[in-house]
Amino acid sequence: MTAGNEHIGQAHRRGNALRHLAGRGRFVTDLALPRMLHAAFVRSPMARGRIAELDVSDAAAAPGVVRVFTAETLNKTCAPWTGTLEHFAGMKSAPQNILAEGAVLWAGHPVTMILAHSRAEAEDACELVLLDIEEEEAVVDGDAALLDGAAPASEGIDSNLCFRTVLETPGLDDAFASAAHVVEESFTFGRHTAVTLEPRAVIADFDPSTGQLTVHQGTQTPYQFQDVYARHFGLPESKVRVIAPDVGGSFGMKLHVYNEEMATVAASLTLGRPVRFVADRLESFVSDIHARDHRVTARMAVDAAGTILAMDVDDMTQIGAFSTYPRTSVAEGNQVIRLMGAPYRMPDYRGRLSVVFQNKVQTSQYRAVGHPIACAVTEALVDRAAEQLDLDPFEIRARNLVADDAYPHVSATGYQFEKLSHQTSLAKLRQLMDYDTLRSEQAELRRQGIYRGIGIAPFVEITNPGAAFYGVGGARISAQDGAVVRLTPGGDVQCAISVTEQGQGTETIIAQIVADQLGVTPDQVKVTTGDTDTTPSGGATWACRGAGIGGETALRAGRRLQAQILAIAGAVLQADPATLALAGGAVIDSGTGRERITLAEIGRIATYRPDTLPEGCDNSLSAVQHFAPTGYPFDFTNGIQASHVEVDIETGVTRLLKHWVVEDCGRIINPLLVDEQIRGGVVQGLGPAFFEECLYDDMGQMTNASLADYLVPMAGEMPDIEIAHVETPTLDTILGAKGVGEAGTAAAGAAAMNAVNDALRPLGARISQTPMTPLRILTALGHV
Amino acid sequence: MKSPKFDYVRAGSVADAMTAYAEADGDAVFVSGGHSVVPSLALRLQAPALMIDLSAIEALSGIDLRDGWLRIGAMTRHAQAMTDPLIATHAPLFAAAAPFVAHPAIRNRGTLGGSLAHADPASEFPAAALAMRAELEIASAQGIRRVPADDFFVDIYETAIEPGEVLQAIHVPCAVAGQMVAFDEIARRRGDYAMVGAAVQAVSAGEGLQDVSIAMFSVGNRPVRAASAQVALTGRALDAPAIAAAQAALADDLDPPDDPQFPASMRLHLARVLLGRVLAKLETAA
Numbered sequence A: 001m002t003a004g005n006e007h008i009g010q011a012h013r014r015g016n017a018l019r020h021l022a023g024r025g026r027f028v029t030d031l032a033l034p035r036m037l038h039a040a041f042v043r044s045p046m047a048r049g050r051i052a053e054l055d056v057s058d059a060a061a062a063p064g065v066v067r068v069f070t071a072e073t074l075n076k077t078c079a080p081w082t083g084t085l086e087h088f089a090g091m092k093s094a095p096q097n098i099l100a101e102g103a104v105l106w107a108g109h110p111v112t113m114i115l116a117h118s119r120a121e122a123e124d125a126c127e128l129v130l131l132d133i134e135e136e137e138a139v140v141d142g143d144a145a146l147l148d149g150a151a152p153a154s155e156g157i158d159s160n161l162c163f164r165t166v167l168e169t170p171g172l173d174d175a176f177a178s179a180a181h182v183v184e185e186s187f188t189f190g191r192h193t194a195v196t197l198e199p200r201a202v203i204a205d206f207d208p209s210t211g212q213l214t215v216h217q218g219t220q221t222p223y224q225f226q227d228v229y230a231r232h233f234g235l236p237e238s239k240v241r242v243i244a245p246d247v248g249g250s251f252g253m254k255l256h257v258y259n260e261e262m263a264t265v266a267a268s269l270t271l272g273r274p275v276r277f278v279a280d281r282l283e284s285f286v287s288d289i290h291a292r293d294h295r296v297t298a299r300m301a302v303d304a305a306g307t308i309l310a311m312d313v314d315d316m317t318q319i320g321a322f323s324t325y326p327r328t329s330v331a332e333g334n335q336v337i338r339l340m341g342a343p344y345r346m347p348d349y350r351g352r353l354s355v356v357f358q359n360k361v362q363t364s365q366y367r368a369v370g371h372p373i374a375c376a377v378t379e380a381l382v383d384r385a386a387e388q389l390d391l392d393p394f395e396i397r398a399r400n401l402v403a404d405d406a407y408p409h410v411s412a413t414g415y416q417f418e419k420l421s422h423q424t425s426l427a428k429l430r431q432l433m434d435y436d437t438l439r440s441e442q443a444e445l446r447r448q449g450i451y452r453g454i455g456i457a458p459f460v461e462i463t464n465p466g467a468a469f470y471g472v473g474g475a476r477i478s479a480q481d482g483a484v485v486r487l488t489p490g491g492d493v494q495c496a497i498s499v500t501e502q503g504q505g506t507e508t509i510i511a512q513i514v515a516d517q518l519g520v521t522p523d524q525v526k527v528t529t530g531d532t533d534t535t536p537s538g539g540a541t542w543a544c545r546g547a548g549i550g551g552e553t554a555l556r557a558g559r560r561l562q563a564q565i566l567a568i569a570g571a572v573l574q575a576d577p578a579t580l581a582l583a584g585g586a587v588i589d590s591g592t593g594r595e596r597i598t599l600a601e602i603g604r605i606a607t608y609r610p611d612t613l614p615e616g617c618d619n620s621l622s623a624v625q626h627f628a629p630t631g632y633p634f635d636f637t638n639g640i641q642a643s644h645v646e647v648d649i650e651t652g653v654t655r656l657l658k659h660w661v662v663e664d665c666g667r668i669i670n671p672l673l674v675d676e677q678i679r680g681g682v683v684q685g686l687g688p689a690f691f692e693e694c695l696y697d698d699m700g701q702m703t704n705a706s707l708a709d710y711l712v713p714m715a716g717e718m719p720d721i722e723i724a725h726v727e728t729p730t731l732d733t734i735l736g737a738k739g740v741g742e743a744g745t746a747a748a749g750a751a752a753m754n755a756v757n758d759a760l761r762p763l764g765a766r767i768s769q770t771p772m773t774p775l776r777i778l779t780a781l782g783h784v
Numbered sequence B: 001m002k003s004p005k006f007d008y009v010r011a012g013s014v015a016d017a018m019t020a021y022a023e024a025d026g027d028a029v030f031v032s033g034g035h036s037v038v039p040s041l042a043l044r045l046q047a048p049a050l051m052i053d054l055s056a057i058e059a060l061s062g063i064d065l066r067d068g069w070l071r072i073g074a075m076t077r078h079a080q081a082m083t084d085p086l087i088a089t090h091a092p093l094f095a096a097a098a099p100f101v102a103h104p105a106i107r108n109r110g111t112l113g114g115s116l117a118h119a120d121p122a123s124e125f126p127a128a129a130l131a132m133r134a135e136l137e138i139a140s141a142q143g144i145r146r147v148p149a150d151d152f153f154v155d156i157y158e159t160a161i162e163p164g165e166v167l168q169a170i171h172v173p174c175a176v177a178g179q180m181v182a183f184d185e186i187a188r189r190r191g192d193y194a195m196v197g198a199a200v201q202a203v204s205a206g207e208g209l210q211d212v213s214i215a216m217f218s219v220g221n222r223p224v225r226a227a228s229a230q231v232a233l234t235g236r237a238l239d240a241p242a243i244a245a246a247q248a249a250l251a252d253d254l255d256p257p258d259d260p261q262f263p264a265s266m267r268l269h270l271a272r273v274l275l276g277r278v279l280a281k282l283e284t285a286a
């Protein structure tokens, strides 16, 4: 007996948004615990050096200071961590511990932790620490880092090559030899960072009387941190509780292990009292992971008809002094080389990846891991090939995108696609943006000296990941999710689930899905997330799993409970459960739709009068369900984006006029939230395409590490974003939903780069570096 | 970051404020709108023992006409520059500059006096004051003096205001017949400090331009008067050759700083482009 689908597919507003608007958010920083101490860190001002002297005696005696920790006193409480995984064969990274021991390896590396009664007092004391560092030459540039004789960026590694891999199909050389045209380009993709509205925040609270550690942490992956803290501090898992309350954005940034969080836990364990650390903006810039930082050389072979034959790609990516833990800093580059050319029929491919250490902040997984790089490189080359062949950008893509009826399909890099809708999406985009009108307007304006450009970029997005992502490499990162759904004695529903909420609306869609299984409304379903003690263990939020995996988990849990409720109802009503269904908060006769008994009545009987149930009737009103994706290793989604820009060719300033997205995330659970995921994702793709960049000087100092100088995209600069959908549900699950969180980010920058180059084309100029700043555009135009 | 500890007093008069400063032996900072001072304290760029709040001092507020000048109290908020009718008429470059300064929340608190006293070379109001040939009224223990804008801006964050002195008001000469102004800037994002900016004022007098006054900003260590460009335009009709001559002359007026992220050649290029555009706007405004 399946329930109806009244709420799945409907545009429900986020309940927790109202709470936040009402000022009722509860973030880590809203929590004040008795006897809580505040942490501040003294950090290395240099990118590379040796600690010659460290004297904390004046700081220890400063007003309000309770304790000062150095590596000597803090690191021994923690087992070192190493950011390698086995499925990245041959990768290496030096072990890390909490505070710098002897060597400082990036500007910002924490050296001393000060705990005081207030953060202000802790900061005052930081100024009293005597830290003398003998500066050493920093490894700054990735290419130089790989030269023979280059000093290693950290201790205990023999070279700066963290990881190298090559993928190659046998036909590659022939493809290039037989090509009518080969287009080639070198790209540089800058470093940027997440800049979440809420910075990283953690309160560790160890109670020595019970041996219980409770960590309140702004993270997307509480279960992962439960495991990390238990293992690295030698605690039983049951004695570690991680609670992620309201989280103000994460985007991948808050799922990595950081020195400061480990220090906070270590300090609480040592002192037996709550310790709080909240990153301020300045330390966010030098300690939150950075993203991207790639140099790519790529060429593409096409035949005379514009058929793409092959790509040959070399990606060098620079990751800081260590690979991050526990997911590594290799996943980004690995996805870059595997996603190249993914939307196309392209049969041959070679991809070479070099992941390189240097003395900068670590880079690692951030929204749309690897996707924007692969997409920008591929689509820039497709546009260049079109130019050579004098083909319209739509036409060359129509000739090469995998046909919608040609699935299942396997890419040249080995990715398996169940069913995508590239050709339908392409046609839909053309209509949505009124392409032909835009082109004639463009031609008209050029005659007036106005340079507008149009760029398009099809993409695929990796979603619903199983264990293939990390688990097979030995990482203790859950590839499954779990839910407990229960009917309360009063007939309401509660769902405790392992997927988590950082503002994207996870809790809202889970309520919609559960509501439909149990015939109630979403506001009758209370969803609990983000607490390892009260929710089942699971992957939480990473790589787009909330809807596809979390939603399926909730659906199956809901159905399990539905069956239990119908069994009880059948017993009470002396009816065959198969003739009953749930709707309108009641058990109904599925044939006639007539109400038989309310859920409240079922709750009452099962809870207060189980004695009235027949012998052997199970009165359980809770159902537990875990779900791990099977079938395809990932559920790929697809879509296509278009960007319309105007480049001021005298100032190099680009105005973003409009952006369009056609997206296929399979079954849409909540169109409102899907569209907002796409819009937010587009903005996070356009940010680094035009504004966001962590700039470093040749000493390894970040030179724009404040929000006065690091430019985040603002509403005023962002274009209107128009969205349309194609729905191709996955058959791997009952729900049919795939992920959508990273789709916007995946291709926004690629479309924008193609648009800028389209605008510059009549002037014979090209740009292949992001962000596309006025300086870079003026340089391309020969004005500087 | 949290600022180090400091004491706070709200001064009732300019004399009180100067006395408080002297009594703190100069280990003090004045605050008006606080949107430059407070961030710099939080960043621990300065750590004064005492903060002296000027915002309640009556003598620092008010906008009125006196002897052919418009007197604008130092506490006048950025937002007021966008709405006050006297400013619109007699100090139109303040009105034109204000929308480019930050965002509404900051404009509601930031003051014209604070902006001029702070003298960020990338700031809009200092350049507008220079272009309007404003005079700055400064109070010291010795009395009150008026300093022309050309002598007021000394260096980056440095003005003719000596430590412990208070900027009381900005005096702008009243508008004359035929006066034209234009203001524009090139910025990465709306509300950002400019990459390059220009404030221009001139009088159209029959046969050609007179009293041409051009202030460029974000091109050096203070707002810069483009004297050669002014000469290139004076007495000429505002046509394409005149504008081109003014643009060419900028090379003599500007010596922009060089930075890998912002080469001097780019600043000069942008300054020329912008000056051309601003002068073109001046033409249509006439």
Ligand SMILES: Cc1cc2nc3c(=O)[nH]c(=O)nc-3n(C[C@H](O)[C@H](O)[C@H](O)COP(=O)(O)OP(=O)(O)OC[C@H]3O[C@@H](n4cnc5c(N)ncnc54)[C@H](O)[C@@H]3O)c2cc1C
Pocket (backbone or CB within 6 Å): B029, B030, B031, B032, B033, B034, B035, B036, B037, B038, B039, B054, B074, B100, B101, B102, B103, B106, B109, B110, B111, B112, B113, B114, B115, B117, B118, B120, B122, B123, B124, B125, B161, B165, B166, B167, B168, B191, B192, B193, B194
């Ligand atoms: C996010 C943000 C964006 C901004 N963007 C811009 C921008 O685009 N363009 C721009 O020009 N500005 C910008 N500002 C700066 C803002 O306009 C400041 O408020 C202004 O520059 C200073 O004015 P204030 O009244 O806040 O001065 P305060 O911060 O109170 O004081 C500034 C300095 O002047 C001194 N001072 C203040 N008043 C007097 C006085 N009467 N006599 C003597 N000394 C005095 C103070 O001691 C201090 O040194 C921005 C600020 C922020 C926070």
